[in-house]
Amino acid sequence: MLDLHGVSAAYGKAEVVHGVDLHVGPGEVVSLLGPNGAGKTTLLKAIAGTVTARGSIRLDGQEMCGQPAHFRPRFGVGHCPEGRRLFAELSVLNNLRLGAFSRRDAAGVEEDLERVFGLFPRLRERAGQRVSTLSGGEQQMAAVGRAMMSRPKLLVLDEPSVGIAQRLKNLLFQAVREICRQGVSILLVEQDVRAALAVSDRVYLMESGRIAREGTREALSADDGIRRAYFGM
Amino acid sequence: MEVIVLGAVTSSVYALLAVGFTLIFGVARIINLAHGAFYAVAGYAAYILINLGGWPVLPAMLAAVLITALFGVAVDRVFVRPLRHSHMAVLMITLAISMAVEQGLTVAFLGEARSLPPLIDGKVSVLGVDVAAQRLLTLLVSVVLIGALWLFIQRSRLGAAILAISQDPEAAEYVGIPAERIFALVMGLSAALAASASVLASPFLSVQPSMGLLPMVKAFCIVIIGGLGSIPGSILAACLLGFTETFVAFHISSTWSEVISVAAVFAMLALRPAGLLGKREAF
Ligand SMILES: Nc1ncnc2c1ncn2[C@@H]1O[C@H](COP(=O)(O)OP(=O)(O)OP(=O)(O)O)[C@@H](O)[C@H]1O
Numbered sequence: 272m273l274d275l276h277g278v279s280a281a282y283g284k285a286e287v288v289h290g291v292d293l294h295v296g297p298g299e300v301v302s303l304l305g306p307n308g309a310g311k312t313t314l315l316k317a318i319a320g321t322v323t324a325r326g327s328i329r330l331d332g333q334e335m336c337g338q339p340a341h342f343r344p345r346f347g348v349g350h351c352p353e354g355r356r357l358f359a360e361l362s363v364l365n366n367l368r369l370g371a372f373s374r375r376d377a378a379g380v381e382e383d384l385e386r387v388f389g390l391f392p393r394l395r396e397r398a399g400q401r402v403s404t405l406s407g408g409e410q411q412m413a414a415v416g417r418a419m420m421s422r423p424k425l426l427v428l429d430e431p432s433v434g435i436a437q438r439l440k441n442l443l444f445q446a447v448r449e450i451c452r453q454g455v456s457i458l459l460v461e462q463d464v465r466a467a468l469a470v471s472d473r474v475y476l477m478e479s480g481r482i483a484r485e486g487t488r489e490a491l492s493a494d495d496g497i498r499r500a501y502f503g504m
Numbered sequence: 505m506e507v508i509v510l511g512a513v514t515s516s517v518y519a520l521l522a523v524g525f526t527l528i529f530g531v532a533r534i535i536n537l538a539h540g541a542f543y544a545v546a547g548y549a550a551y552i553l554i555n556l557g558g559w560p561v562l563p564a565m566l567a568a569v570l571i572t573a574l575f576g577v578a579v580d581r582v583f584v585r586p587l588r589h590s591h592m593a594v595l596m597i598t599l600a601i602s603m604a605v606e607q608g609l610t611v612a613f614l615g616e617a618r619s620l621p622p623l624i625d626g627k628v629s630v631l632g633v634d635v636a637a638q639r640l641l642t643l644l645v646s647v648v649l650i651g652a653l654w655l656f657i658q659r660s661r662l663g664a665a666i667l668a669i670s671q672d673p674e675a676a677e678y679v680g681i682p683a684e685r686i687f688a689l690v691m692g693l694s695a696a697l698a699a700s701a702s703v704l705a706s707p708f709l710s711v712q713p714s715m716g717l718l719p720m721v722k723a724f725c726i727v728i729i730g731g732l733g734s735i736p737g738s739i740l741a742a743c744l745l746g747f748t749e750t751f752v753a754f755h756i757s758s759t760w761s762e763v764i765s766v767a768a769v770f771a772m773l774a775l776r777p778a779g780l781l782g783k784r785e786a787f
């Protein structure tokens with residue numbers, strides 16, 4: 272599935288991610304956790320191609336590093352960025368359809384539209400509404416839905432639950448589980464460590480641009496030192 | 505009455521010019537100072553095809569629009585693209601292109617004013633006013649072109665991509681929109697609109713090397729008044745300016761009409777810098 276090997280990423284001359292190795296297996300949910308400024312978003316951007324990166328970034332054996340960002344959906348990466356970044360003045364439906372921009376199979380797109388509406392029935396009700404008129408939680412659903420519209424092999428989620436109500440958060444993580452059940456691998460960055468651990472198979476801990484620890488959910492949440500330092504629980 | 509009919513014609517030409525100029529700003533965040541050069545290139549392309557190539561008028565004009573669109577794409581690909589990261593560099597290179605085009609035309613054609621034949625001759629009576637048929641055709645074609653552009657942007661897949669990039673270029677990358685190709689497409693469209701204005705209006709104006717300057721200044725003024733990046737704003741401002749200028753030219757003098765756009769720009773910058781329908785972020 273996804274294999275990162277020695278990945279470094281920089282903004283201009285300032286390198287903020289240094290030689291990261293990371294792996295996501297088929298059907299796996301992997302969390303990438305760490306303090307603010309650790310470089311989580313930057314690493315995800317390296318996978319999406321929107322920051323300059325070195326090293327090897329492979330999806331199902333295909334090298335993506337060095338390819339332009341707009342090829343990523345065709346490789347099978349669905350990216351749901353930090354801060355949602357929806358097209359605010361367009362309707363929910365148009366946002367979802369734009370998520371399928373790199374696809375040519377019209378029938379498949381309609382199918383996936385139904386699949387997204389199945390995951391988030393709320394979006395069907397709001398389909399004709401401009402995104403800027405939605406609540407934060409609804410916008411987050413639209414952002415995840417948009418990423419799913421490329422029919423990705425790997426779904427990358429950057430802090431999907433930030434600033435939304437607990438009830439919608441539960442809905443969202445239910446949807447993440449369902450997406451995983453449909454056979455999509457997931458790489459998740461999340462501030463709510465408890466919620467992230469609950470859905471993850473494995474966890475990476477990132478600090479100052481490097482991977483500090485890696486392990487299964489059970490191994491990491493059993494370690495008392497790590498629990499106190501990272502999870503505050 | 506005459507003011508209304510002629511004002512509408514002037515407004516429509518202004519709108520064609522301004523819509524293309526504001527479109528490339530809204531999508532690629534480029535202030536394209538070569539916009540007037542597109543206007544001049546189209547005028548001369550049509551002139552060459554008709555007077556030197558012996559082409560019939562309509563095919564020559566369509567070809568001129570196509571040639572200018574390709575010129576626009578080339579300008580984007582060759583000159584703007586490598587400098588895209590710097591606004592100042594893009595400003596300078598497009599200014600350089602517009603000067604190069606003007607100088608090139610002056611050398612090749614000795615700066616004399618030439619004229620294009622109209623697509624249709626004769627006069628038509630509208631609202632009790634006799635108007636040259638070419639002017640009426642100009643109004644009609646402009647309205648159709650702007651309507652078609654609107655439909656293209658609102659209804660088509662590429663139109664959706666254009667809107668997406670103008671709202672969030674990074675998110676557009678995440679969904680797989682090839683930004684550079686869309687920028688080139690929009691530059692081509694923008695050039696084609698300026699070219700259409702040129703081949704429609706040149707029969708009643710004239711073809712000369714500096715012919716791009718005034719349209720460039722007008723487009724700039726209209727876009728500042730209407731709001732940078734706003735297509736409806738540009739159309740509204742084009743009408744305001746077109747009608748006011750025509751009114752002043754009729755009832756006061758044509759020298760004064762040229763002052764209006766500049767005065768309107770100053771007033772707008774002082775009162776509402778974002779323009780009539782612009783968003784403040786555009787500045
Ligand atoms: N566009 C940028 N230009 C320059 N430096 C940046 C940029 N974005 C982030 N950085 C820097 O890169 C480092 C890593 O930032 P990043 O956003 O990847 O962290 P993060 O782990 O996602 O943090 P958070 O939990 O706050 O989202 C930080 O020191 C940040 O200041």
Ligand SMILES: [Mg+2]
Pocket residue numbers: 311312313353
């Ligand atoms: Mg982040």
